[in-house]
Amino acid sequence: MTERRELRIWRGEGGEGAFASYLVEAEDGEVVLDLVHRLQATQAPDLAVRWNCKAGKCGSCSAEVNGRPRLLCMTRLSALPPDQPVVLTPLRAFPSVRDLVTDVGFNYAKAREVPAFVPPPGLAPGEYRMQQEDVARSQEFRKCIECFLCQDTCHAVRDHEENLAAFAGPRFLMRVAELDLHPLDAAAETGLDRARSAQEVHGLGYCNITKCCTEVCPEHIRITDNALIPLKERAADRKYDPLVWLGAKIGLRSGKTTP
Ligand code: SF4
Ligand code: SF4
Ligand code: FES
Numbered sequence: 001m002t003e004r005r006e007l008r009i010w011r012g013e014g015g016e017g018a019f020a021s022y023l024v025e026a027e028d029g030e031v032v033l034d035l036v037h038r039l040q041a042t043q044a045p046d047l048a049v050r051w052n053c054k055a056g057k058c059g060s061c062s063a064e065v066n067g068r069p070r071l072l073c074m075t076r077l078s079a080l081p082p083d084q085p086v087v088l089t090p091l092r093a094f095p096s097v098r099d100l101v102t103d104v105g106f107n108y109a110k111a112r113e114v115p116a117f118v119p120p121p122g123l124a125p126g127e128y129r130m131q132q133e134d135v136a137r138s139q140e141f142r143k144c145i146e147c148f149l150c151q152d153t154c155h156a157v158r159d160h161e162e163n164l165a166a167f168a169g170p171r172f173l174m175r176v177a178e179l180d181l182h183p184l185d186a187a188a189e190t191g192l193d194r195a196r197s198a199q200e201v202h203g204l205g206y207c208n209i210t211k212c213c214t215e216v217c218p219e220h221i222r223i224t225d226n227a228l229i230p231l232k233e234r235a236a237d238r239k240y241d242p243l244v245w246l247g248a249k250i251g252l253r254s255g256k257t258t259p
Contacts, residue, residue, distance in 0.1 A: 001028050005077065006085040007035055009047070015096045020044075021085065026077055032086060033061055033072040036100075048099035056218055059147035063100045064089045069149040069216045072100075091152040107148050110168045113202070114175050115194075118186040134183045140226060141178040143219040144171060150213035150223060156206040167203035170213035170223050176202060177227035180234065195234040204232060 005026045008019050022043055024035045033051060040047050051061040054073045061072040066080060066087050080086055094102040120128070151157060151169040168176075179185050180194035187194055198204040209232075211224045221227075 002026070005035060007039060008085040008087045009036075009039075009099065010089045011047070011099050012096065013098045017096075017099075019087075028078075030077055031073055032065055032070075032075045032077065032080075032088070035077070035086070036072060036088070048097070048101045050101050057145055059145035062091055062147045062149050062152070064092060064152075069152045071147060071149070071218050074218055091148070093152045093154075093158045094148075104148050106164060107146070107151055107169070107171065110172045110202075111175070113168065114172055114179070115187065115192060115197075117179060117182065117184075118190060118192075120184045120186045121189070123184075128184055130183055134181070137181055138178045140221055141174050143221055144174070145219060146171070147218060149216045149218065153212045153216045154207075155210065155212065156203075163203070163206055167206045170207070170228065173198055173202055173204055173207065173231065174221070174223050174227040177231040180231065193238055195231055196238055198231050199235040199239075204228070204235060207232075 003026050004023045007022045007024055009022070011017050011020045022039055024039050024043075026035055033049075033054060036047070036049050040049070049061070049063075049072070051073060052058040053060075056071055056074040059071075062069065063072055064070065065072070065075050066084075067089070069091065072088075077086070088100060090096050090100050091102045091104070094104050094106060097103050119125075148171065151171055154170055156163050156167050157169055176194050176198045179187065180198075185194075207224075207228055209224050209229060213223045214221070214225070217223060
């Protein structure tokens with residue numbers, strides 16, 4: 001069945017702009033990105049929107065639909081109120097470039113601030129072995145498609161621009177948690193306590209576990225429950241007993257590595 005839906009899209013550049021309304025044909029089963037493409041093809045060829053895979057895997061079509069951070073390619077029209085316009089705005093937490101496109105460079109800068117995996121001494125690539133339970137634990141975090149919807153929705157970034165310098169945001173705190181749990185990561189032997197650095201360098205203390213990041217994650221990663229809360233607990237434990245942490249880390253690695 002074909003119907004006409006109203007799209008209300010924020011249009012402008014560099015933060016200056018206004019909403020424009022369009023009536024666009026829609027077919028059963030379509031997603032918001034289908035309508036945006038039809039709009040570009042028929043009425044607004046200069047509309048700026050970022051997308052790539054149209055399969056929920058590249059993370060580039062992030063925007064806000066009716067005020068909620070979402071992937072345009074994974075948001076079915078049937079999930080939105082049929083009698084109301086579909087309101088599309090760019091990610092609010094990041095600087096506007098044009099129309100629905102934002103500058104997400106903040107996230108790449110934060111990614112670079114997280115120290116990389118430290119290879120275990122004495123093992124060459126190809127000789128690494130991990131227990132399946134350790135693989136499974138980090139597998140959830142590695143489903144991340146870097147859409148940055150969690151970063152956009154976190155109030156510590158969204159409502160407090162002044163926090164940007166000191167807060168990495170949920171996606172990158174999750175990365176710290178992943179590396180902290182990695183049984184082969186040798187950061188501890190270089191003197192880096194990843195959980196404490198989450199607190200002291202990456203702003204974990206700004207997170208008050210509201211779980212908004214978890215609610216918008218299109219990969220259904222339990223960011224708060226499985227990454228941030230345990231990371232807070234480990235940071236607190238190690239602050240008061242760093243020797244126990246170092247011993248446990250070294251013991252964990254040798255104990256969980258199989259030949
Ligand atoms: S749980 Fe923490 S990181 Fe996630 S949205 Fe809330 S404050 Fe931000
Ligand atoms: S954790 Fe989820 S919401 Fe955040 S960037 Fe990754 S996939 Fe997107
Ligand atoms: S276009 Fe790739 S996630 Fe939407």
